[in-house]
Amino acid sequence: MSNDWEPRIVAFFCTWCTYTAADLAGISRMTYAPNARIVRLMCSGRLDPQFVLKAFADGADGVLIGGCHPGDCHYQAGNYKTLRRYTLLKRLLAEMGIEPGRLRLEWISASEGDRVQKVMNEMAEQIRKLGPLRLERPSPPAPLPSERERGVGVRGLGVEGKTGEGRLKAEVRAKVAV
Numbered sequence: 468m469s470n471d472w473e474p475r476i477v478a479f480f481c482t483w484c485t486y487t488a489a490d491l492a493g494i495s496r497m498t499y500a501p502n503a504r505i506v507r508l509m510c511s512g513r514l515d516p517q518f519v520l521k522a523f524a525d526g527a528d529g530v531l532i533g534g535c536h537p538g539d540c541h542y543q544a545g546n547y548k549t550l551r552r553y554t555l556l557k558r559l560l561a562e563m564g565i566e567p568g569r570l571r572l573e574w575i576s577a578s579e580g581d582r583v584q585k586v587m588n589e590m591a592e593q594i595r596k597l598g599p600l601r602l603e604r605p606s607p608p609a610p611l612p613s614e615r616e617r618g619v620g621v622r623g624l625g626v627e628g629k630t631g632e633g634r635l636k637a638e639v640r641a642k643v644a645v
């Protein structure tokens with residue numbers, strides 16, 4: 468592994484709490500690992516599991532989800548839905564051969580700028596230990612056999628006349644029959 472490698476992290480943050488906390492950390496001039504690109508959601512419950520899978524498929528080494536503390540969701544139960552999806556995603560990632568440690572969920576309120584700093588640093592360190600995500604791409608399907616390999620145009624009367632080879636064979640057959 469190259470020494471220059473740095474983890475790429477996608478962070479999905481709820482705008483009302485964790486995103487505001489990240490903003491607070493910035494305003495308070497707290498420094499933290501610059502590995503995450505933050506995607507702002509209106510609620511962590513907006514997170515479709517496909518967002519996480521797409522992030523990994525498109526090259527993320529880790530995904531961080533941040534939402535309001537349980538009971539504080541501005542949409543009542545959005546973060547409870549997030550928790551259920553997170554649990555499912557962990558299982559799904561393990562089955563796909565992706566270390567579940569690459570996905571993390573944190574409840575961070577708007578006033579917890581220091582917690583954003585801590586979690587971002589921990590996440591970058593954790594992914595650094597795991598190394599780059601290497602997804603196995605499925606091998607491309609074998610090419611379909613050509614018409615010639617399938618014998619199309621040789622025996623099939625309908626197609627036979629359309630190919631040069633079919634016409635030639637038909638002429639030979641006609642000559643032999645004479």
Ligand code: FES
Pocket residue numbers: 481482483484509510511512534535539540541542545546
């Ligand atoms: S509004 Fe923040 S998790 Fe729902």
